[in-house]
Amino acid sequence: MTTGEFKITIHMVSSLDGMIARKDNNVSWFDTSHPYDKGVAGQDPEEFLKTIDCYVMGSRTYEHALELSKSYGWAYGDKPTIVLTGRDLPNDKPNIEFYAGTLHQLVNERLKPRYKNVWVVGGAKLTKDFLRLKLADEIRVSILPIILGEGLPFFDHIGQEQVLRLQDTMAYKNGMVELCYEIVK
Amino acid sequence: MTTGEFKITIHMVSSLDGMIARKDNNVSWFDTSHPYDKGVAGQDPEEFLKTIDCYVMGSRTYEHALELSKSYGWAYGDKPTIVLTGRDLPNDKPNIEFYAGTLHQLVNERLKPRYKNVWVVGGAKLTKDFLRLKLADEIRVSILPIILGEGLPFFDHIGQEQVLRLQDTMAYKNGMVELCYEIVK
Numbered sequence: 001m002t003t004g005e006f007k008i009t010i011h012m013v014s015s016l017d018g019m020i021a022r023k024d025n026n027v028s029w030f031d032t033s034h035p036y037d038k039g040v041a042g043q044d045p046e047e048f049l050k051t052i053d054c055y056v057m058g059s060r061t062y063e064h065a066l067e068l069s070k071s072y073g074w075a076y077g078d079k080p081t082i083v084l085t086g087r088d089l090p091n092d093k094p095n096i097e098f099y100a101g102t103l104h105q106l107v108n109e110r111l112k113p114r115y116k117n118v119w120v121v122g123g124a125k126l127t128k129d130f131l132r133l134k135l136a137d138e139i140r141v142s143i144l145p146i147i148l149g150e151g152l153p154f155f156d157h158i159g160q161e162q163v164l165r166l167q168d169t170m171a172y173k174n175g176m177v178e179l180c181y182e183i184v185k
Numbered sequence: 186m187t188t189g190e191f192k193i194t195i196h197m198v199s200s201l202d203g204m205i206a207r208k209d210n211n212v213s214w215f216d217t218s219h220p221y222d223k224g225v226a227g228q229d230p231e232e233f234l235k236t237i238d239c240y241v242m243g244s245r246t247y248e249h250a251l252e253l254s255k256s257y258g259w260a261y262g263d264k265p266t267i268v269l270t271g272r273d274l275p276n277d278k279p280n281i282e283f284y285a286g287t288l289h290q291l292v293n294e295r296l297k298p299r300y301k302n303v304w305v306v307g308g309a310k311l312t313k314d315f316l317r318l319k320l321a322d323e324i325r326v327s328i329l330p331i332i333l334g335e336g337l338p339f340f341d342h343i344g345q346e347q348v349l350r351l352q353d354t355m356a357y358k359n360g361m362v363e364l365c366y367e368i369v370k
Contacts, residue, residue: 016326016349016366017340018203034350034369131332139332141201145349145366147316147324150342155202157335164201164330165219166360175351177364181201181330184219 006112008056010120010127010139010183012154019151020122025068029146032174036145039173052079053115056106058126059085064152066090076121082110084126107135128158134185139164145175191297193241195305195312195324195368197339204336205307210253214331217359221330224358237264238300241291243311244270249337251275261306267295269311292320313343319370324349330360 014020015029022029055076057065062083065075078095086100099106111118120130130136164181171177199205200214207214240261242250247268250260263280271285284291296303305315315321349366356362 016324016364017343033348034367036351038353039351128334139201143364145351147340147343147345147347147349149313149340149345149347153342155332155334157338158202158332160332160334162332162334163218164332164360166221166224166330166356166362168223169354169356169362171351171354175349177351177354177362179201179328179362182219 004116006116006118007138008107008111008118008120008130008136010130010136011141012122013142013144014154015146015148015151016143017147017149018153018155019148020154021064021152022148023151025064025071027068027072029144029148032145032176034145034175035173036171036175037173039171039175042172042174049077049079051117052119053117054111054119055079055081056111056118056120056126057081057083058123059083059087059089061122061126062089062096064123080115082106103129103133103135122154123152124154124156124158127155128160131158131160131162131183134183136183138167138180138182140178140180143177143179189301191301191303192323193292193296193303193305193315193321195315195321196327197307197325198327198329199339200331200333200336201328202332202334203338203340204333205339206249206337207333208336210249210256212253212257214329214333217330217361219330219360220358221356221360222358224356224360227357227359234262234264236302237304238302239296239304240264240266241296241303241305241311242266242268243308244268244272244274246307246311247274247281249308265300267291288314288318288320307339308337309339309341309343312340313345316343316345316347316368319368321368323352323365323367325363325365328362328364 081096163184168180266281348369353365
């Protein structure tokens with residue numbers, strides 16, 4: 001993928017055991033306590049996040065993000081955010097849109113005409129659907145140096161086998177490792 | 186940890202979604218098909234495996250390895266291998282020993298007097314016990330470039346939170362990424 005092409009990235013930040021949230025939703029595990037001297041300094045998150053045009057998430061992930069936002073603020077800023085749902089969910093932000101169509105419709109009618117760099121941020125069901133329909137181009141996993149042991153798993157037996165091609169890895173000074181894979185179609 | 190000290194390493198080879206075996210036990214996913222040009226050439230496995238003095242595994246992992254050995258041979262060679270079990274399991278190898286004591290007894294009475302570099306190779310229950318009792322020193326995860334989607338998970342909600350310190354990462358030409366963490370006690 002070169003810059004400028006339309007691209008859908010599945011993204012998660014997880015513990016080593018694949019959890020994306022503690023049972024009590026406390027996010028203190030994002031602050032790591034043991035530096036990795038060989039790591040690169042983190043890229044400017046502001047600059048990096050600017051490259052994302054739109055977030056897509058499932059309805060449970062949205063409800064989880066809403067719950068978290070009460071304590072930590074809304075994590076996705078003012079970016080366009082599309083929630084896949086047929087349900088009537090609370091929404092107090094103009095940049096959040098509910099969508100009840102198919103994923104093919106979403107991609108072809110809503111995403112491709114407007115955006116280049118789309119991030120799917122979970123959950124497991126939506127990830128599975130994107131993989132099954134071969135609609136995602138890459139998967140980017142940021143692994144924090146902790147085992148949570150319980151909580152909300154990202155993949156959770158998604159029942160869909162998918163070959164990947166490693167594109168890049170990066171270890172950061174805070175001990176986070178980022179793995180980026182092309183989804184082989 | 187410096188060479189020569191007694192060290193217990195928890196090790197797994199898994200898919201990106203944390204599976205260590207396919208449902209049908211087929212291991213063709215170990216042969217990756219998309220090279221990673223930036224990766225280092227693999228270290229000589231023979232040389233590397235020589236540094237391991239002893240394997241420790243749970244009884245289900247042993248049964249799984251036995252099942253696999255019918256098609257692919259016994260994966261742990263002639264190394265001393267201790268299976269934690271109180272059950273009467275089949276065993277046709279002189280280097281495999283069953284042990285029914287506690288993990289503290291195992292470590293202090295059997296492992297420390299004889300070995301330096303011990304590898305715990307699963308499963309989830311044994312890993313949890315080693316973490317809970319603070320008996321393991323490091324965890325080494327080798328992630329292959331595939332999502333299996335179902336199968337046998339390594340961690341499987343082990344219910345034990347554990348802070349880690351990233352020690353090293355390495356990406357190989359076959360697309361496998363190895364992450365090595367100190368288990369912070």
